[in-house]
Amino acid sequence: MIRRFFCIALIGAILFSSGLLSADEKTEKYINTLTELGYPAPEENQLVHIPPTMEDLEEADVHPELKRVIRRGYDLFTNTQQLRGENVFNNMDCSSCHTGAGRMPFSAPIWPAAVTLPDFRGKNGHVNSLEERIAGCFTYSMNGKPPEYGSDKMVALTAYHSWLATGVEMYPDKPIYGRGFPAPDRPEELSYSRGEQGYNEKCAVCHSEDGSGLQVGNQTVFPAPWGDGSNNWGAGIVRLFTAAGFIKNNMPLGQPNSLSDQQAWDIAYYISSQERPQDPRYTGDVEETREKYGPTFHKHSRYGQIREVDGKRLGDHENTGEKDFLKPDTVRSRTFE
Amino acid sequence: MKAIPMILAVLGLVAQPGFAQPAPEGNAERGAEVAAQCTACHQADGSGKHIEDGESWPRLAGMNAAYLAKQLHDFQEGTRQNAAMAPFANMLDDQQIADVAAYYSQMEATTGQGGADADKATLERGQKLAERGDWSEYIVGCASCHGPGNRGAGDVAPGIAGQHAGYIEAQLQAWKAGSRNNDPQDLMGSIARRMSDDDIHAVAVWLANQNAATE
Numbered sequence: 001m002i003r004r005f006f007c008i009a010l011i012g013a014i015l016f017s018s019g020l021l022s023a024d025e026k027t028e029k030y031i032n033t034l035t036e037l038g039y040p041a042p043e044e045n046q047l048v049h050i051p052p053t054m055e056d057l058e059e060a061d062v063h064p065e066l067k068r069v070i071r072r073g074y075d076l077f078t079n080t081q082q083l084r085g086e087n088v089f090n091n092m093d094c095s096s097c098h099t100g101a102g103r104m105p106f107s108a109p110i111w112p113a114a115v116t117l118p119d120f121r122g123k124n125g126h127v128n129s130l131e132e133r134i135a136g137c138f139t140y141s142m143n144g145k146p147p148e149y150g151s152d153k154m155v156a157l158t159a160y161h162s163w164l165a166t167g168v169e170m171y172p173d174k175p176i177y178g179r180g181f182p183a184p185d186r187p188e189e190l191s192y193s194r195g196e197q198g199y200n201e202k203c204a205v206c207h208s209e210d211g212s213g214l215q216v217g218n219q220t221v222f223p224a225p226w227g228d229g230s231n232n233w234g235a236g237i238v239r240l241f242t243a244a245g246f247i248k249n250n251m252p253l254g255q256p257n258s259l260s261d262q263q264a265w266d267i268a269y270y271i272s273s274q275e276r277p278q279d280p281r282y283t284g285d286v287e288e289t290r291e292k293y294g295p296t297f298h299k300h301s302r303y304g305q306i307r308e309v310d311g312k313r314l315g316d317h318e319n320t321g322e323k324d325f326l327k328p329d330t331v332r333s334r335t336f337e
Numbered sequence: 338m339k340a341i342p343m344i345l346a347v348l349g350l351v352a353q354p355g356f357a358q359p360a361p362e363g364n365a366e367r368g369a370e371v372a373a374q375c376t377a378c379h380q381a382d383g384s385g386k387h388i389e390d391g392e393s394w395p396r397l398a399g400m401n402a403a404y405l406a407k408q409l410h411d412f413q414e415g416t417r418q419n420a421a422m423a424p425f426a427n428m429l430d431d432q433q434i435a436d437v438a439a440y441y442s443q444m445e446a447t448t449g450q451g452g453a454d455a456d457k458a459t460l461e462r463g464q465k466l467a468e469r470g471d472w473s474e475y476i477v478g479c480a481s482c483h484g485p486g487n488r489g490a491g492d493v494a495p496g497i498a499g500q501h502a503g504y505i506e507a508q509l510q511a512w513k514a515g516s517r518n519n520d521p522q523d524l525m526g527s528i529a530r531r532m533s534d535d536d537i538h539a540v541a542v543w544l545a546n547q548n549a550a551t552e
Contacts (some may be wrong), residue, residue, distance in 0.1 A: 033474060
């Protein structure tokens with residue numbers, strides 16, 4: 001198994017091999033750690049990249065001012081609550097979903113965006129830049145209003161994303177190992193009540209039974225999987241397969257891959273059947289919105305559907321959570337004309 | 338709160354989710370009387386003591402009351418074991434547990450002891466583990482559960498900043514060895530088992546030198 005990795009593209013590892021380990025040994029160790037935790041080994045031909053850490057940054061031969069800006073980006077990424085009320089209107093930090101400060105495979109590591117964009121994105125139907133991709137997570141996952149394109153905050157964030165991609169070629173032609181939140185196979189049947197039971201047994205200790213999570217002071221310790229403190233109905237994680245993939249690969253915290261596929265999907269189904277702030281793309285009518293964004297998005301979510309336990313239509317409300325607007329003006333189409 | 342059929346609740350047959358103990362209200366004044374039996378080890382100010390090369394006594398002052406009460410019940414039920422401590426837990430009834438937990442939780446947190454002579458590299462490693470973790474080894478940072486500044490997160494995870502180095506190290510080793518396993522869902526054990534002895538030492542000495550009190 002392990003021997004195969006030597007022919008896989010080993011990129012970051014070469015630059016950041018620390019201390020006594022060679023790049024190959026470092027990658028082997030990294031992959032061993034992941035496979036022991038139940039993650040799949042890379043397939044032949046997949047691109048494996050070990051993003052540099054903040055300690056590597058200190059050692060790196062880059063302009064001190066760039067280091068400062070990358071540190072600022074890291075700080076914004078891991079404590080995004082500092083932008084609460086300005087750009088963020090829920091309890092999330094970026095690292096609430098992109099664990100390990102955006103470095104972890106199977107937890108949507110963020111560096112791939114820096115080497116695969118600009119590219120066409122189905123969600124909004126035009127070519128997006130890295131800044132626009134980040135703006136997307138602000139708009140939906142943070143239920144917020146993205147910092148201005150080109151602003152200090154945006155540049156600091158993109159600098160951090162790009163730094164994590166150090167050494168990877170632009171537009172790589174190989175598929176990326178551990179990208180996104182790979183979903184386990186969807187079981188035949190999903191159950192709300194099994195999901196509820198599983199959630200209360202395995203998740204509520206931290207995220208609380210009512211899904212509100214836990215904040216201490218003005219910092220988030222346990223983010224809110226639903227409710228006003230959570231992402232809105234337009235966020236990628238409301239899609240069942242994305243939620244199931246996130247949960248299977250990352251939760252309960254510290255125990256990845258400990259749930260069965262059935263448990264992960266049932267719990268995803270339960271969480272995705274709870275209320276949250278309105279989708280910023282809302283047209284004023286939930287069925288119309290579901291129809292409009294069904295093919296690209298909502299066919300995978302519970303938005304606009306009837307919840308079996310109480311007959312309630314999900315997403316049929318005007319609640320935008322903590323913010324007093326529906327759609328930030330960065331949500332717009334582009335024509336490039 | 339879902340309604341629990343009364344008869345089951347009375348018989349204590351319903352498993353409580355999470356940490357919820359069907360606990361009586363604690364009264365700190367009455368707790369002070371109970372605590373008279375604890376000062377030999379935990380000290381009059383609740384500071385406990387770091388004992389180099391021996392068994393340290395944890396600081397209780399300023400700790401979360403629900404957490405303290407849970408530990409005392411766990412000692413009674415034998416899910417947490419310690420020869421020095423168990424007899425004292427066994428003396429207490431549920432009301433006294435609630436009272437003494439309230440008493441210690443309202444005391445001002447004292448400072449951690451131990452690890453004053455730790456070298457810079459050890460402290461840096463400890464800080465990294467405590468604040469950010471080492472995800473390359475899948476060691477989740479302590480603050481992810483123990484909250485900002487590792488000063489505790491609700492009733493879930495207690496404050497560990499400003500706890501004594503010897504005590505922190507002993508607890509992590511106990512989880513690693515499987516002799517402490519009273520944590521909910523093996524949450525703490527899953528982390529401790531991934532840590533080397535050096536990492537356990539590093540994080541213990543760094544945490545002992547941090548402030549337990551909220552700024």
